[in-house]
Amino acid sequence: MTLTKVLSTAAISAACGLAAAVAVAQTTVNMINPLPRSTNFFPLVVGEELGYFEEEGVAVNLLPSDTSIPYVAFIQNGQADLAMLDPFETVNALLAGADINTVFEVMQNAPEGIAVPDASGAQSVADLVGTTVGLVSDRDRAFLQAALATKGHTIDEVDTVVLGESGPTLAAAMRDGAVSAISGAAPDWIALIANGIGTRLITPDELLVSPANTFAMNVDAIEDKRDAVTGFLRAWCKGMHAVTVNRDAVAEILKKNVPEEWEIEAAGQLYLDMSIGMNVSVTARCGDTQADVWAAIQPQMKAAGGIAEIVPVEDFLNDTYIEAADDFDRAEVADEINAWAAANM
């Protein structure tokens, strides 16, 4: 065997070994959230399409579920590393003794809202008193409670009915006046608007600035999973940044990866626009924890009866990952999303 052949064989073996080592080095991050891969959480879909999670050595195992068991239970029993919680779930879990920290704010503008039909005379949530309000899920009761509290009312002053997530049920209830309003989230309105059922939001301004779908972790796991979660969040941030560079390319990526949400083009575009507003961080650092906002919303949550006590923000907000997650080359992401667009559009 010639020296060249020996060296070539050795090089190929080394390359294969390295590739295997890289493959083995992938760490799985388990994340529980309400939806499968969706336009609603486009940073994940974009990050996966552009290979950012892979680059970080992270395999994302999404655990989308609608279960009666609180999500926090799944990070406590170790089945999930990260759980998407809303502020009510976070504070109530803390009050129940869960040893969790909020490490990243996926959405900094609340997707939750209260919608009325276009033709409705209701201009504020105060006008809903004495009527029947639809809830998309039982989790929306707390938000309605908080909204009514901003106008000095309680949840007992309205009748509530859980309508479920089914588009036809929501649309029929809204169209036929079975309910005066629906308390839900942005994705719930999109289908209605796209299908010509006019809706108008009467969400109190005080509740618009609120973190939502924040990532919570078990305190014990924060150090153990530092590298993997940092990589996961950095990849998420890159996916988030990509939309600010090339929105159309992101739309194409979503059409390719979640075609079922884009069969009605107008609905898909509307969904993306709403999702951009919710997902792109308003803080200087991507997904940063906002102590002032959490401190401001908790008294409202308490006044609404959604939480029993206020939890000091320093007890659960933890920005330990933020600096590293935000540390990436924006220009490189811009080049990559533009290159993807050039190759695929």
Add this chain to the structure above:
Amino acid sequence: MPAPAMHGEGRNGVPLRTRRILMHAGIFLTLVLAWEIGARAGYLDPLFYPRPTAIVDSFIRIYITQGNIWRHLYVSLGLVFAGFAAGSILGIVLGSLVGFNALARRFVKPYVLVLEATPRIAVAPLLIAALGFGAQSKIAIIMLVCFFAPFINTLAGVVNVNEEKLELFNSLGASKFQILTKLVLPEAVPVIMAGERLALTASLSGVLVAEFIQRDQGIGSLILIYTRNLNMASAFACIFTLTVVGFLIFKGMEMLDRYIAFWNNETGMARVGAARKARWEN
């Protein structure tokens, strides 16, 4: 007075089977046409009942142009068959045990009946919490849905064995194994197979329950996305897919039933008889 039609032959020489197929097709097309006209004329609420032509468009899109249903269908069917197999094996084994053993019958049967009365959808989140996310908990949910029919039918088949035949076997000194293989099982197989048919069709409901809770992939997850987006034509295409799959599964089980319990039908007896005759002649 015309002579009665020969077996298998209808009026005007058209075979009976062909006439039946044509009649079914006619009824189906009439219903679809009425639906289309009703939808176009505004008699049917478009929020709930999309036009059949829109559903056909969706079929083409999700199966051909977009092709996004295949991986979901593959996942769901895999779960259906895995859950069905697990539920059936458990049901038949436990049903046999309880059927043969009076003590087991006394202590196990009440628990199984209580389990059957418990709504699966209430138990499903607990199964996920116990078994974790992923295929294993989905299969467990489907297994739970599938288990009861094979269990109760196996139990009925084993317990209701013909007393006179049993006496005859005993008087001829047959061993327990001979009684099981030559009498009990052959008598019970048709009843067990009826349970299997029910279980396999029920497994489709089971997979939907599992996928409605764990929404990562599968037809159930796809239906949720479509209904949420008010894309009812595609949602109906998915639902009709399940209907067709359910029908095919049912017919498949019927064929399997005829094959396994061949002594219960003329065609099966003729097939096995011919095979045995050929074996003897060779």
